[in-house]
Structure formats: structure tokens, C-alpha cells
Amino acid sequence: MSEERLQKAVDRLKKSGVRITPQRHAVLDYLLNSMVHPTADEIYKALEGKFPNMSVATVYNNLRVLREIGLVRELTYGDSSSRFDCNTTDHYHVICDSCGKIVDFHYPSLDEVESLAEQVTGFEVSHHRMEVYGKCEDCQKVKTQKH
Amino acid sequence: MSEERLQKAVDRLKKSGVRITPQRHAVLDYLLNSMVHPTADEIYKALEGKFPNMSVATVYNNLRVLREIGLVRELTYGDSSSRFDCNTTDHYHVICDSCGKIVDFHYPSLDEVESLAEQVTGFEVSHHRMEVYGKCEDCQKVKTQKH
DNA sequence: TATTAGATTATAATCTTTATAAATAGTGTA
DNA sequence: TACACTATTTATAAAGATTATAATCTAATA
Incomplete structure (x- = not known):
């Protein structure tokens, strides 16, 4: 079932003319399977192992792209950093x-x-x-x- | 009427054991008379003329105190900086x-x-x-x- | 007025996010 | 498959908001 949601999201990316890079795929996958609305930094740290050379900017860039397409919502609470939610x-x-x-x-x-x-x-x-x-x-x- | 609100707020500060300094008084006064929910920096710039030596930290400190007492609400929207509202x-x-x-x-x-x-x-x-x-x-x- | 704890100032540090430019890699086409 | 084009990534720096620190000052109280 989780796979199905991921596939749907990937299709939507393709339709929007957005490239499916491994990093982007990983950010999306992580968000879809996360129940805790992670921050950009938490996502970065979680994917560090799989992508040792990944930049924090990449996480931010991808979150922006996903947000613009409507796959992800940015949650701004009182604390310092935004959280991201892809429960649509x-x-x-x-x-x-x-x-x-x-x-x-x-x-x-x-x-x-x-x-x-x-x-x-x-x-x-x-x-x-x-x-x-x-x-x-x-x-x-x-x-x-x-x- | 505005004076009355200010007086009430000052009384509340006194009851909480918080000192009434000129800077604190000015921040509170400015917030009470502002209709636009200013940011910390806007408050700082507005009071710069009256207190040429005032530090930005003072504005932040006072906003924190006022918030803890419950006189001021901190509004965190998507944009970079918080806004402050003392409409109770x-x-x-x-x-x-x-x-x-x-x-x-x-x-x-x-x-x-x-x-x-x-x-x-x-x-x-x-x-x-x-x-x-x-x-x-x-x-x-x-x-x-x-x- | 003297005392003292709290407040202010000046400064530096921290943290999140964005900007930039060069290098890399995904995707469509021949 | 190889090529070309362009989006993306990376590394780095910069910006901007907020907090921490330490020395100085001052409001409140006796």
C-alpha cells in the first residue's frame, strides 16, 4: 500500500516534468513512510547514510519542488524549523x-x-x-x- | 481608551514582579497601539529614535517576557520572522x-x-x-x- | 540613599534557510 | 547506444532571525 502511494507520487512528478533523481526519490520515500512530520535536517540526517555526499541544499530544494507540486505541505509552528507532511x-x-x-x-x-x-x-x-x-x-x- | 489598556497591562506587569523599564514600557505601548502585528525588527526600528542605544536583544527579551506573562501572543506564519499581537x-x-x-x-x-x-x-x-x-x-x- | 536582583547593552555565536557557480547526471532524440 | 541539453546536485558562502554571554547599569524596595 505504501508502494502504491509512492508510485502515484512518482507519476505525478513525471507529469509535472520534474526529474526523478535518487535523492529526490529518497526524500519522497522517506516522507511518505514517516509518521512524524520531520524537519529538513531530520530528513538530511536520515538519508546521510545512503547518500554520503548529499548536500543540505538538496533536501531543501527537493522539499520546495515537492511543495510547489502539491505533494508536500510545509508546517510552520512556533519552533525554529519547518516540518513537512505529505499526508495529502x-x-x-x-x-x-x-x-x-x-x-x-x-x-x-x-x-x-x-x-x-x-x-x-x-x-x-x-x-x-x-x-x-x-x-x-x-x-x-x-x-x-x-x- | 488606549491609555486604559496600557495602564491595565502595566499593572499586570507589576503584579508579575516584572520591572517597568522605559524600553519595556515603550515596546508594550507600541504593540498596544499597533494594528499591524509587527515583527521584532519593526518594533526595534520604530523605537530606535527614542532609544538610540537600545539593543535588538532588548526587544526580543521584552517580547519573551510579555509573552510569558500572557500579554502578547507570538504569531508564527510561514515567513521568516515571528509577529507579535497584544490584542487580548x-x-x-x-x-x-x-x-x-x-x-x-x-x-x-x-x-x-x-x-x-x-x-x-x-x-x-x-x-x-x-x-x-x-x-x-x-x-x-x-x-x-x-x- | 544604598542595596541588589533584574534589565540593558554590545557583541558574538548559533541555527535555519537561501543564493551562487561549477560539476554532474537524467531524459529525450538521432 | 551515444549525444546533447538542461535540470539537479554539490560545495560553499551568505543572509537573516534569534539566542547566549558578560559587563554595565538601573528600577524597586527598605
């Missing part, structure tokens, strides 16, 4: 304030908010983002153990 | 994809989303963020003028 199904994220863990969260899209925003502000709305913050179960336990 | 009334933001303009947008808080996220993920939810993106009226006009 509609979903939101719940983020732990303590450890930074990110959990996918399915909820019907907030279309009503978008249309009201259009009416009130006159904007031509394209999309929205939403994240819920809190303390994950693990970190809740840690707090209680302290006493 | 509940509201969301609508952001222009083209020019970056940020418009306040009032909408009932998405409490239902928070409680469902708690149930589904087991998180102890503290808050959420949401932004709507699109093209503002000015940028819509620009596009049509091109032809």
Missing part, C-alpha cells in the same frame, strides 16, 4: 506543548469559517490552517510522577 | 497570500474542535490556532489590472 488527506494536527509530538486529527473541514471570512473581509479565500495545542498523555504522566 | 480579545487572522497583510477576524471560538481533539487523542488541550489565507481586495484588483 485532509486532516489537522494536535501538538504537544511539552515534547512537540504531533498527532494527526481528523475533523470535518471548517468551510463555514472560510465562507464567513470571505464575506466579512472581502478576501478571496484559498485555504486555512488550524492546530490544537495541549499536553500529550505521556507528558501528563510525567508531570504527576514528579510528586 | 479573542479573534482569528486572515492573511493575504500575495502581500502578507493581516486582518483581524472575529468568529466564535472553536470549542467543539478542542473538546473532540481531547476525546480522540487523549491530549489535555490548552488552546488552538487558526488562520485563513487568501487574496485581499487590493491584490485581487492588481491581478485583473494586468490584462
Whole structure:
């Protein structure tokens, strides 16, 4: 099943006239199989073994290409570096304030908010983002153990 | 009215045991009277005239203090630098994809989303963020003028 | 007014991301 | 298959935002 998603993504790259290089393939493969929304640096470190000469710039370049095509979403949270998500199904994220863990969260899209925003502000709305913050179960336990 | 908000904020600082320095007062005052959610650098440049020797670090330090107390919210969008908002009334933001303009947008808080996220993920939810993106009226006009 | 802990300043360092130019390699075509 | 063209990679440097450090200064309190 994972293979199928990868194949679909590769096809989409080809259709966009983007070359399939080993590095690009590896970045895409890693993102598709990652559940944790990695940063550019995490991807770089993960692929270092397979591509000892790969440059960090290559990771950034490929993430930009994948984002422009629409295969990957860039997530900008409060912390220093962006995270990347290639789960294309509609979903939101719940983020732990303590450890930074990110959990996918399915909820019907907030279309009503978008249309009201259009009416009130006159904007031509394209999309929205939403994240819920809190303390994950693990970190809740840690707090209680302290006493 | 603006004076009243400033006074309230200063009182809150005092209660938190934070010293009221001229620079800190100026940062707070500037934020309270700004409608545009400025970046740290914009605040720094704006206060440069009044405090020729002020360091950028001072602005960052004060923004951190104000944020920790809860007087200021840090907004992290896709672009490079954070923006700061001390409008304490509940509201969301609508952001222009083209020019970056940020418009306040009032909408009932998405409490239902928070409680469902708690149930589904087991998180102890503290808050959420949401932004709507699109093209503002000015940028819509620009596009049509091109032809 | 003297004390003291906290704040500011100046500077350097860190970290993420982007820019640049030369070398390399993927893809279509003959 | 070999060639040519161009996108991509690499290595490096640069930019930009933010944080760390240490010395100096100052707001708050007795």
C-alpha cells in the first residue's frame, strides 16, 4: 500500500516534468513512510547514510519542488524549523506543548469559517490552517510522577 | 481608551514582579497601539529614535517576557520572522497570500474542535490556532489590472 | 540613599534557510 | 547506444532571525 502511494507520487512528478533523481526519490520515500512530520535536517540526517555526499541544499530544494507540486505541505509552528507532511488527506494536527509530538486529527473541514471570512473581509479565500495545542498523555504522566 | 489598556497591562506587569523599564514600557505601548502585528525588527526600528542605544536583544527579551506573562501572543506564519499581537480579545487572522497583510477576524471560538481533539487523542488541550489565507481586495484588483 | 536582583547593552555565536557557480547526471532524440 | 541539453546536485558562502554571554547599569524596595 505504501508502494502504491509512492508510485502515484512518482507519476505525478513525471507529469509535472520534474526529474526523478535518487535523492529526490529518497526524500519522497522517506516522507511518505514517516509518521512524524520531520524537519529538513531530520530528513538530511536520515538519508546521510545512503547518500554520503548529499548536500543540505538538496533536501531543501527537493522539499520546495515537492511543495510547489502539491505533494508536500510545509508546517510552520512556533519552533525554529519547518516540518513537512505529505499526508495529502485532509486532516489537522494536535501538538504537544511539552515534547512537540504531533498527532494527526481528523475533523470535518471548517468551510463555514472560510465562507464567513470571505464575506466579512472581502478576501478571496484559498485555504486555512488550524492546530490544537495541549499536553500529550505521556507528558501528563510525567508531570504527576514528579510528586 | 488606549491609555486604559496600557495602564491595565502595566499593572499586570507589576503584579508579575516584572520591572517597568522605559524600553519595556515603550515596546508594550507600541504593540498596544499597533494594528499591524509587527515583527521584532519593526518594533526595534520604530523605537530606535527614542532609544538610540537600545539593543535588538532588548526587544526580543521584552517580547519573551510579555509573552510569558500572557500579554502578547507570538504569531508564527510561514515567513521568516515571528509577529507579535497584544490584542487580548479573542479573534482569528486572515492573511493575504500575495502581500502578507493581516486582518483581524472575529468568529466564535472553536470549542467543539478542542473538546473532540481531547476525546480522540487523549491530549489535555490548552488552546488552538487558526488562520485563513487568501487574496485581499487590493491584490485581487492588481491581478485583473494586468490584462 | 544604598542595596541588589533584574534589565540593558554590545557583541558574538548559533541555527535555519537561501543564493551562487561549477560539476554532474537524467531524459529525450538521432 | 551515444549525444546533447538542461535540470539537479554539490560545495560553499551568505543572509537573516534569534539566542547566549558578560559587563554595565538601573528600577524597586527598605
